[in-house]
Amino acid sequence: MNKPIIAPSILASDFANLQREVEMLNESEADWIHIDIMDGIFVPNISFGIPVTEAIAAHAKKPLDVHLMIEKPENYVEAFYKAGAASISVHYEACPHLHRNLQQIKDLGCRAGVAINPHTNVQLLEDVIHDIDIVCLMSVNPGFGGQKFIENTYNKVRQLKEIIVDAGASTMIEIDGGVNQSNAGHLIEAGADILVAGSFVFKSSEPKDTIADLKNV
């Protein structure tokens, strides 16, 4: 089994000590830092925006993986790139012109990602699979950390992996929501490449050890 890319979600960190949290991730086996942007419209919650992303980037030694849970992401993609994003994911459900959105992200030199909600069928991505660097499968309904992992995600990973392999594409599969030590191994076995984990990492007593455990699952 290949080692997964581990992307702790800063959403679950202690915002009053953000620099300390980022430095902890710098010293850990985390590969990327996952940044959840919520607008209170596409999802029923507001997280933080561009200035906080810039503040994280100023201390981060790992690439920032920005997940835009927002309406009209095309209006903000460039600002998040300038704030320090290495990859930017937009939601399929928020993008009537998905192909154009992906090109916009790639033209900036970022990895282009598409996140899909739990009810969205992976087959809908078939025609643009070669244009997607990362598919982020939401394994909870987006908007909040600390939710229960949705078991049907395993089926979606397997179906998506088949689409990617059949197309000869190099798209990576990212899982976001409720990831922990008991589902991580099964997700990798099913074909996942990237694991996002918020609560499981930041609410643990030894976050660096928890990250290492996920990496070596």
Ligand SMILES: O=C(CO)[C@H](O)[C@H](O)COP(=O)(O)O
């Ligand atoms: O995108 C998100 C919520 O919309 C979070 O990244 C996700 O929920 C991870 O947090 P946790 O590991 O606590 O479930």
